[in-house]
């Protein structure tokens with residue numbers, strides 16, 4: 001029988017991971033609350049140089065946390081983001097919502113001539129004011145959110161805008177960073193549902 005020698009204690013795996021990230025990543029330039037979020041984002045992708053591409057408004061973590069403490073929902077562009085959010089960490093049993101699979105979404109996408117992920121945001125309108133938005137997959141969703149807000153729509157408390165990819169990902173994140181919303185982004189092509197869920201989990205947690 002083959003027996004491998006490896007760490008089997010989950011808490012110890014986390015402890016060693018976070019210690020490694022703190023030793024290897026250049027977190028010094030970030031405020032403490034953002035550094036704590038960055039550690040968890042790096043943990044989700046295994047790339048310590050992710051920190052070089054993280055950009056945010058100074059109060060984003062505080063505003064997002066205040067919103068969660070006030071019971072705000074977390075609105076997600078993809079089920080993958082929503083699934084990655086650890087419900088027991090959320091301070092007020094906050095709703096975690098993804099409207100991508102709502103039966104109205106395909107019709108809205110056809111009507112608006114856009115992707116399903118972008119069209120699904122139209123169904124956020126009555127929950128968006130003061131919400132925490134977590135976009136981890138779709139650049140079109142992030143662009144659509146910015147268009148809705150620019151047109152006078154409800155304003156979220158904070159936007160974790162971390163879509164991944166080659167078409168529109170970098171551009172949508174640059175547009176968010178240039179907006180007047182509280183934001184957290186990873187500049188460039190990197191991002192994704194796991195990193196975005198990890199950012200929400202870090203903000204929702206009291207400890208690392």
Ligand SMILES: C/C1=C2N=C(/C=C3N=C(/C(C)=C4\N[C@@](C)([C@@H]5N=C1[C@](C)(CCC(=O)O)[C@H]5CC(=O)O)[C@@](C)(CC(=O)O)[C@@H]4CCC(=O)O)[C@@](C)(CC(=O)O)[C@@H]\3CCC(=O)O)C(C)(C)[C@@H]/2CCC(=O)O
Pocket residue numbers: 077078079080081100114115116117118136137138139140141163164165166167168169191192193194
């Ligand atoms: C163009 C799209 C991109 N998707 C990427 C990467 C991943 N997507 C996955 C999955 C399972 C889903 N992607 C959809 C959101 C789907 N992806 C798109 C769209 C065609 C358009 C979005 C956009 O450009 O803004 C989008 C469909 C739409 O009409 O909106 C998904 C809904 C497709 C589907 O299954 O129906 C689905 C999300 C399901 C959910 O969680 O709710 C991947 C797992 C790969 C795959 O299996 O296809 C992967 C996950 C990445 C992640 O971490 O989230 C890109 C690379 C982001 C790409 C957009 C940018 C680009 O450069 O192409």
